[in-house]
Amino acid sequence: MTNEEHIEHWIASADNDLSCAESNFETKHYDGCLFIGHLVMEKALKALFVFNSKNSNPPKIHNLLRLAELSKIDLSEEQSKFFSLVNKFQIEARYPEYKAEMFRIATQDFTKENFFQIKEYYLWLKSLIKLEK
Numbered sequence: 001m002t003n004e005e006h007i008e009h010w011i012a013s014a015d016n017d018l019s020c021a022e023s024n025f026e027t028k029h030y031d032g033c034l035f036i037g038h039l040v041m042e043k044a045l046k047a048l049f050v051f052n053s054k055n056s057n058p059p060k061i062h063n064l065l066r067l068a069e070l071s072k073i074d075l076s077e078e079q080s081k082f083f084s085l086v087n088k089f090q091i092e093a094r095y096p097e098y099k100a101e102m103f104r105i106a107t108q109d110f111t112k113e114n115f116f117q118i119k120e121y122y123l124w125l126k127s128l129i130k131l132e133k
Helices: 003-026 030-053 064-070 077-094 096-105 108-127
Strands: none
Touching: 003 030, 003 108, 030 064, 030 077, 030 096, 030 108, 064 077, 077 108
């Protein structure tokens, strides 16, 4: 696959995950919504990594802050704080010892606010990728 095809793959996968996260929100599976929301941002950053580095193999990591750094984007302090928060969604939903905490914090209001921001950041990250068509 070409780098462009790799980028398109990551974005298509992120778009699919976004749809799944929306479904989780609508069915009140808020922890799942936030967990998948993390995947949306992770995949967008991996697409951006391929775009900016011309390397079709993004790193096999999940840390959004590290992926942003490797993707050569500078985050503001506010953006870094949000990316750090979203990192917790994948850790706390993945490991049994943290699941109770995730269930506690993933209220409807908390999820709505943060999922809205995830979608906004996803659109921003995609806008940084300028493919020639």
